[in-house]
Amino acid sequence: MQFCAQSPGHITGFFVIYKNGSTGAGLNVEGGMRTSVKPAEKDAFFLNGKKKRLEVSRAVLAIFREKFNVKGEVEVRHFTKFPIGYGLGISGAGALSLAICINKFFRLGLSRAHVTNIAKQAEIECGTGLGDVIAENHAGLMVGKKPYPSKGAQELKFAEKYVVLGFLRPIRTKKIIRSSAWTRKINRAGMQCMQEFLAKKTMRGFILQSRRFTLFSGLGTFAINRIIEKIPHASMAMLGETIFIPTNKPRQDAKELARYCKRVMVAKIAKKGARLL
Numbered sequence: 001m002q003f004c005a006q007s008p009g010h011i012t013g014f015f016v017i018y019k020n021g022s023t024g025a026g027l028n029v030e031g032g033m034r035t036s037v038k039p040a041e042k043d044a045f046f047l048n049g050k051k052k053r054l055e056v057s058r059a060v061l062a063i064f065r066e067k068f069n070v071k072g073e074v075e076v077r078h079f080t081k082f083p084i085g086y087g088l089g090i091s092g093a094g095a096l097s098l099a100i101c102i103n104k105f106f107r108l109g110l111s112r113a114h115v116t117n118i119a120k121q122a123e124i125e126c127g128t129g130l131g132d133v134i135a136e137n138h139a140g141l142m143v144g145k146k147p148y149p150s151k152g153a154q155e156l157k158f159a160e161k162y163v164v165l166g167f168l169r170p171i172r173t174k175k176i177i178r179s180s181a182w183t184r185k186i187n188r189a190g191m192q193c194m195q196e197f198l199a200k201k202t203m204r205g206f207i208l209q210s211r212r213f214t215l216f217s218g219l220g221t222f223a224i225n226r227i228i229e230k231i232p233h234a235s236m237a238m239l240g241e242t243i244f245i246p247t248n249k250p251r252q253d254a255k256e257l258a259r260y261c262k263r264v265m266v267a268k269i270a271k272k273g274a275r276l277l
Contacts, residue, residue: 001038001039001105002036002037002038003036003037003038003101003104003105003276004034004035004036004037004101004276004277005034005035005096005097005098005100005101005104005274005275005276005277006032006033006034006035006097006274006275006277007032007033007035007092007093007094007096007097007100007136007273007274008028008029008030008031008032008093008136008139008270008272008273008274009028009029009031009032009033009080009082009088009089009090009093009136009267009270010026010027010028010029010032010088010089010092010093010132010135010136011026011027011028011029011087011088011089011163011237011238011244012024012025012026012087012089012132012135012237012238012239013025013026013027013206013207013209013210013213013235013237013238014189014190014193014194014197014209014210014212014213014217014238015130015131015186015190015238016148016186016187016190016191016194017130017177017183017186017187017190018130018148018149019149020124020149021120021124021130021131021134021148021149021150021151022130022131022144022149022150023131023144023148023149023150023194024131024143024144024150024190024194024238025141025142025143025144025194025197025206025209025210026089026135026141026142026238027140027141027142027158027163027206027246027269027270028135028136028138028139028140028142028269028270028273029082029088029163029267029268029269029270030267030268030269030270030271031080031081031082031267031268032080032082032088032089032090032093032097032136032270033078033079033080033090033093033094033097034078034079034080034097034277035076035077035078035079035094035097035098035100035101036076036077036101037074037075037076037077037098037101037102037105038074038075038105039072039073039074039075040073040074040075041073042073043058043061043073043074043075043076044075044076045057045058045076045078046075046076046077046078047078047079047080048078048079048080049077054076054078054094055126056091056094056095056122056123056126056128057076057078057094057095057098059095059121059122059125059126060095060098060099060102060118060119060122061074061076061098061102063118063121063122064099064102064106064108064118067118068106068108070102070106070108072106074102074105076098076101078094078097078098080093080094081265082265082267083167083170083263084170085170085171085172085173085240086167086170086171086237086240086241086242087171087236087237087238087239087240087241087242088165088237088240088242089129089132089135089136091123091126091128091129091132092119092123092128092129092132092133092136093132093136093274095119095120095122095123095133096115096116096119096133096136096137096274097274098119099115099116099118099119099122100112100115100274100275100276101276103115104276112137113151116133116134116137119133120133120134126174127173127174127177127178128173128174129173129177130149130177131144131149131150134150134151134152134153135153136273136274137152137153137273137274138153138155138273139155139270139271139272139273140155140156140158140269140270140271141155141156141157141158141203141206141246141269142154142155142156143156143194143197143198143201154201156201156202156203157202158202158203158246158269159203159248160203160246160247160248160269161248161268161269162246162247162248162250162266162267162268162269163244163245163246163247163266163267163268163269164244164245164247164250164253164254164257164264164265164266165237165242165243165244165264165265165266165267166227166242166243166244166257166258166260166261166263166264167240167241167242167261167262167263167264167265168221168223168224168241168242168243168261169240169241170240170241171239171240171241173239176219176239177239185217185218185219186217186219188216188217189212189213189216189217190213190217192212192216193209193210193212193213193216194209196209197209203246206246207233207234207235207246210235210236211228211234211235213238214228214235214236219236219238219239220236221241223241223260224236224241224243226260227243227257227260227261228243230260231243231245231256231257233245233246233247233253234257243257243260243261245257246269250266251266254266
């Protein structure tokens, strides 16, 4: 007996931090994380075929066991084509896809909202995210719904089919979201960007506010700021030293981004949210 689930990755353009979550705007990318769960003699966790500690996945399983007293050891296998720690919401995608699998594996019959809350709790406990799992239930471009912190998202219209990614360095999310100084800077910039974006909810508006957030929050490094100065339709993925460009000309934009980033990828913007396979 094995169950599999898939979750898109999520690129946050700008956000606001709340006590138990966040709100903001972003877009989802296909191929975030695919997860499988099957019975085992002892709990084991794998990422792309290699046995790993995977604290967030362990936290998800621990929450299920504590809340529902489920019995039985499991083997968890995660697969992703994306690097972790680069602002693509991959830890959230792993947490959400695992929670979906565990719910089915142990026949708990929980609602998607309940399953999502468990994944979100694990992310917050581990300091790896605040709301990616909420967004990863959706597709395409989106903005968090009221009341805040958001428990859902509004999917928006857009024409772009691809996103080009340029990777520089990872950022430790925990160091940012648990810092009171960073929280003040982020929220000051994020609230302004959120207000302006809600008045013009388009992909162009999203990129404009993402770029403003990158600069005004102080999260943009020298390298990031230099690149987005050169490429006016690019911004920074939160939280990673990663450039993203929504586009319908992926080859052209990938070639341009390769002038500044050694590692460049092209992904499709997701048409579906997290789901059981």
